[in-house]
Amino acid sequence: MVKLAANLSLMFTHLAFLDRINAAADAGFRGVEFMFPYEFSADEIAARAARNGLEIVLFNLPAGDWERGQRGIGALPDQIDECRRGAAWALDYARRLGCRRLHLMAGKAPADPRNRRTLVDNVAFAADLFAPHGIDLLIEPINTRVDIPGYFYSTSEAALSVLSEVGRPNTKLQYDIYHMQVMEGDLARNIERLLPEIGHIQLADNPGRAEPGTGEINYTWLLPHIDALGYSGWIGCEYRPAGDTAAGLGWAEPFLNQTG
Ligand SMILES: O=C(O)C(=O)[C@H](O)CO
Numbered sequence: 001m002v003k004l005a006a007n008l009s010l011m012f013t014h015l016a017f018l019d020r021i022n023a024a025a026d027a028g029f030r031g032v033e034f035m036f037p038y039e040f041s042a043d044e045i046a047a048r049a050a051r052n053g054l055e056i057v058l059f060n061l062p063a064g065d066w067e068r069g070q071r072g073i074g075a076l077p078d079q080i081d082e083c084r085r086g087a088a089w090a091l092d093y094a095r096r097l098g099c100r101r102l103h104l105m106a107g108k109a110p111a112d113p114r115n116r117r118t119l120v121d122n123v124a125f126a127a128d129l130f131a132p133h134g135i136d137l138l139i140e141p142i143n144t145r146v147d148i149p150g151y152f153y154s155t156s157e158a159a160l161s162v163l164s165e166v167g168r169p170n171t172k173l174q175y176d177i178y179h180m181q182v183m184e185g186d187l188a189r190n191i192e193r194l195l196p197e198i199g200h201i202q203l204a205d206n207p208g209r210a211e212p213g214t215g216e217i218n219y220t221w222l223l224p225h226i227d228a229l230g231y232s233g234w235i236g237c238e239y240r241p242a243g244d245t246a247a248g249l250g251w252a253e254p255f256l257n258q259t260g
């Protein structure tokens with residue numbers, strides 16, 4: 001079964017954040033993800049999701065000063081304390097929200113030995129903090145060609161080498177099909193090969209990062225294929241709708257019906 005989650009940081013953005021939860025449920029989603037919940041009360045988010053029968057499937061650890069261009073701090077030696085306080089804050093939210101996956105963003109930093117050591121240690125710290133609560137820690141290679149130039153890892157191989165050095169069973173790859181199309185292509189074969197390492201998938205079309213059907217990726221074929229490979233996790237719709245979010249959900253109807 002293809003399980004789609006609405007990404008509330010990018011979808012239904014004409015509504016206030018909490019109201020996006022209702023909109024996602026009304027559109028037929030059974031799961032939601034978002035970047036950062038921290039300016040809202042965890043109890044309010046949890047109550048709203050519960051009332052709408054929605055599972056909260058993923059959000060990010062605090063990622064530094066986003067407004068000033070930071071995109072995570074996991075690999076930044078000067079912000080180790082902040083990263084670890086953020087891991088504890090994220091865990092508190094995740095427990096209240098019943099969320100089982102948290103994404104740690106590495107940030108923009110060259111892949112030199114000091115930054116890598118910092119990242120490996122921070123990922124290990126957070127994974128160990130989350131493990132007793134049944135929570136997985138995810139890292140996601142992000143394309144450096146269009147979206148985040150200078151991001152610490154932009155290929156599945158680079159992210160997996162970090163996870164293998166960390167060596168914790170509750171660390172997984174967040175495979176964002178959009179980023180991986182930009183950096184690697186050969187999506188079906190790569191997803192099949194990486195499946196045992198993948199803890200969460202996200203999607204958008206390319207170019208433009210809008211909904212499936214607006215670009216070059218054949219999601220009509222790829223989503224059932226991923227399902228047939230045996231992937232049973234969530235697929236987050238992390239795209240910027242080309243127009244009205246609900247009006248652009250035609251592509252998702254067969255899959256939203258499946259989760260209903
Ligand atoms: O940029 C992305 O693709 C992500 O998934 C980051 O977590 C930002 O939400």
Ligand SMILES: [Mg+2]
Pocket residue numbers: 140176202238
């Ligand atoms: Mg993503």
